[in-house]
Amino acid sequence: MVSQPSLRYDALVLGGGIAGLEAALNLADQDFSVAVVERDASIGGKMIRLSKVFPTLDCSSCITTPKMAAAAHHPNITIHTYCELHSLARQGTDLAAVIRQKPRYVDEGKCIGCRQCEYQCPVLVPDAEQGGFLARKAIRIPFSNAIPQKALIDQENCILCGRCAKVCPTQAVNYFQEPEDFTLKAVTTVIATGFELTPLSNKTQYGKGKIPNVIMALQMERLLAPHGPYNRVLRPYDGMEPDNIAFIQCAGSRDQSLGVPYCSRVCCMYAIKQAMLLSGSLPLADLTIYYMDIRAFGKGYEQFFQNAKAMGINFVKGKVAYLDPGDHGTVRVRYESQEAEGGVQVAEYDLVVLSLGMLPGWNPEDRCALETGADNFIKTVKPKLAPTLTNLEGVFVAGAAAGPKDIVDSIVEAGAAAMEASRYLTARTLGAVSHRQ
Numbered sequence: 001m002v003s004q005p006s007l008r009y010d011a012l013v014l015g016g017g018i019a020g021l022e023a024a025l026n027l028a029d030q031d032f033s034v035a036v037v038e039r040d041a042s043i044g045g046k047m048i049r050l051s052k053v054f055p056t057l058d059c060s061s062c063i064t065t066p067k068m069a070a071a072a073h074h075p076n077i078t079i080h081t082y083c084e085l086h087s088l089a090r091q092g093t094d095l096a097a098v099i100r101q102k103p104r105y106v107d108e109g110k111c112i113g114c115r116q117c118e119y120q121c122p123v124l125v126p127d128a129e130q131g132g133f134l135a136r137k138a139i140r141i142p143f144s145n146a147i148p149q150k151a152l153i154d155q156e157n158c159i160l161c162g163r164c165a166k167v168c169p170t171q172a173v174n175y176f177q178e179p180e181d182f183t184l185k186a187v188t189t190v191i192a193t194g195f196e197l198t199p200l201s202n203k204t205q206y207g208k209g210k211i212p213n214v215i216m217a218l219q220m221e222r223l224l225a226p227h228g229p230y231n232r233v234l235r236p237y238d239g240m241e242p243d244n245i246a247f248i249q250c251a252g253s254r255d256q257s258l259g260v261p262y263c264s265r266v267c268c269m270y271a272i273k274q275a276m277l278l279s280g281s282l283p284l285a286d287l288t289i290y291y292m293d294i295r296a297f298g299k300g301y302e303q304f305f306q307n308a309k310a311m312g313i314n315f316v317k318g319k320v321a322y323l324d325p326g327d328h329g330t331v332r333v334r335y336e337s338q339e340a341e342g343g344v345q346v347a348e349y350d351l352v353v354l355s356l357g358m359l360p361g362w363n364p365e366d367r368c369a370l371e372t373g374a375d376n377f378i379k380t381v382k383p384k385l386a387p388t389l390t391n392l393e394g395v396f397v398a399g400a401a402a403g404p405k406d407i408v409d410s411i412v413e414a415g416a417a418a419m420e421a422s423r424y425l426t427a428r429t430l431g432a433v434s435h436r437q
């Protein structure tokens with residue numbers, strides 16, 4: 001283990017998704033120095049991996065990439081990617097964060113992102129960035145518009161053949177790199193650690209991820225994305241163009257058996273969005289959404305839902321109980337209908353998409369004294385009047401780290417968290433008592 005000297009900033013932003021980047025840019029534009037610490041090898045969070053976004057159907061990567069670039073090029077922002085927070089604690093007037101830089105096995109300072117190593121590497125493994133539908137190499141740049149454009153080796157799959165080191169024009173490959181710990185000090189912190197999806201393995205009734213042609217919503221985002229795996233929508237089992245597709249709502253939310261009693265808020269809208277995009281790419285396909293209630297709560301969202309119905313997308317009120325493999329790669333959907341026909345019904349589809357729920361992206365337990373709520377997301381101590389305040393002085397929360405949220409609300413909350421952090425920083429400079437009551 002190598003240790004580096006400590007670094008000092010006005011603000012630390014934990015998480016480089018859309019909420020973290022927005023908070024960092026807001027603070028940096030006010031002349032505060034900001035460190036963004038991101039666990040992944042690239043900033044951008046989930047949004048950079050989406051196809052288009054509701055309710056405007058803007059291309060997600062076209063609107064996220066400029067934000068990522070603005071943060072990366074901002075003179076007041078320093079980005080630390082591929083880093084884990086080890087601990088966060090108050091040290092006098094500062095917050096001290098111990099950060100572990102995970103080894104990329106590539107010297108970040110030397111790598112010029114030329115991809116020569118990637119072309120030469122003989123190892124092929126499923127690329128999670130493309131929903132597992134494409135292969136990637138053991139050494140690779142994470143994805144085409146990743147920031148930073150720096151390679152990393154996946155140690156688990158590398159066979160140490162030495163080809164990448166041999167072709168690298170800058171001698172950046174270093175198989176002996178070790179984790180490095182460094183301490184980062186800041187006056188204030190914004191937690192923007194986002195969400196993960198409910199694991200498929202938890203849902204026995206939906207096949208635990210083992211039924212061919214039952215995919216997750218994020219995989220459908222990749223199938224629909226401009227730089228997606230096939231450049232068209234094909235079912236993964238046999239490459240067939242699906243004639244009918246079903247979406248299963250609340251597949252991992254509002255489900256006591258999974259310990260997720262809450263609504264994940266975005267799944268109705270993203271399923272409607274995906275169905276709309278599919279009706280463009282597969283105009284002859286039948287598209288059905290099985291739902292308990294449609295929650296289209298935001299500005300313009302109800303109209304979005306009505307537009308989808310007008311486009312011919314079927315909405316069936318009913319809870320899906322089981323999914324089973326059918327013949328020739330189809331999926332049998334068994335559901336309890338709440339429509340006129342009622343009772344248990346069975347339908348068969350070429351492709352089924354699970355609208356999985358949102359779980360917290362990070363658990364602060366054993367890392368710092370941040371409290372979480374009954375839903376395990378970061379607890380907000382004044383949810384009505386100051387919704388970004390946590391139980392720790394000078395630490396604020398934004399985006400899906402505080403609970404399921406869409407992009408609009410994540411951005412609004414990031415602005416509010418940056419404002420609280422800025423107010424805290426200013427009060428500190430003036431020597432005033434600063435935690436808002």
Ligand SMILES: Cc1cc2nc3c(=O)[nH]c(=O)nc-3n(C[C@H](O)[C@H](O)[C@H](O)COP(=O)(O)OP(=O)(O)OC[C@H]3O[C@@H](n4cnc5c(N)ncnc54)[C@H](O)[C@@H]3O)c2cc1C
Nearest residue numbers: 015017018019039045046053054194195399400405406407
């Ligand atoms: C399938 C799907 C489709 C969607 N479509 C839409 C849509 O069309 N429109 C819309 O408004 N919303 C949509 N959403 C919701 C949208 O993805 C979220 O609103 C948004 O990503 C929240 O941003 P965030 O920054 O809070 O979290 P995230 O995007 O999750 O970013 C959090 C970041 O923090 C990092 N991180 C986590 N823990 C740590 C740690 N300990 N240390 C350092 N870094 C850490 C993560 O790696 C990640 O980069 C969709 C969601 C899904 C699942």
Ligand code: SF4
Nearest residue numbers: 111112114115117168
């Ligand atoms: S590690 Fe070397 S070969 Fe690979 S992208 Fe970086 S500079 Fe190019």
Ligand code: SF4
Nearest residue numbers: 121158159161162164
């Ligand atoms: S040493 Fe590892 S990463 Fe490099 S080319 Fe060989 S298998 Fe790929």
